[in-house]
Amino acid sequence: MGYRKAETILPPEVVALIQQYVDGEYIYIPRREGKRKSWGETTGCRKETGERNRRIWQDYRSGARTDELAAKYFLSVKSIQRIVTEEKRKAMKETDTA
Numbered sequence: 001m002g003y004r005k006a007e008t009i010l011p012p013e014v015v016a017l018i019q020q021y022v023d024g025e026y027i028y029i030p031r032r033e034g035k036r037k038s039w040g041e042t043t044g045c046r047k048e049t050g051e052r053n054r055r056i057w058q059d060y061r062s063g064a065r066t067d068e069l070a071a072k073y074f075l076s077v078k079s080i081q082r083i084v085t086e087e088k089r090k091a092m093k094e095t096d097t098a
Contacts, residue, residue, distance in 0.1 A: 056080060057087035 003026070006015050018027075056069055064072075066080045073080070 053083045053087055056083050057091070060084050060087075 006018065010018075052073065056073060059069055059072070060066070060080075066077050066084070069075075069080045070077045075083075
């Protein structure tokens with residue numbers, strides 16, 4: 001997201017109206033409801049996090065302890081427990097539908 005000058009993209013009357021509420025300050029104008037992107041959609045963070053979580057689940061199923069996984073992946077034990085629980089739920093859901 002970059003900043004753009006209001007004077008170059010908005011009609012003068014709209015700029016004057018906005019100045020009644022915020023004069024010389026930065027404001028964030030959100031995307032319209034249908035145009036919003038979900039978290040990680042643009043950067044790929046969601047995909048990377050999902051892959052990491054699957055690796056954690058595989059390591060856990062191979063016998064790694066939660067404290068070992070926390071050290072390996074630089075996460076708290078509580079985060080590892082949450083990820084393991086979520087991945088286990090997903091795996092059970094997949095076997096129920098198969």
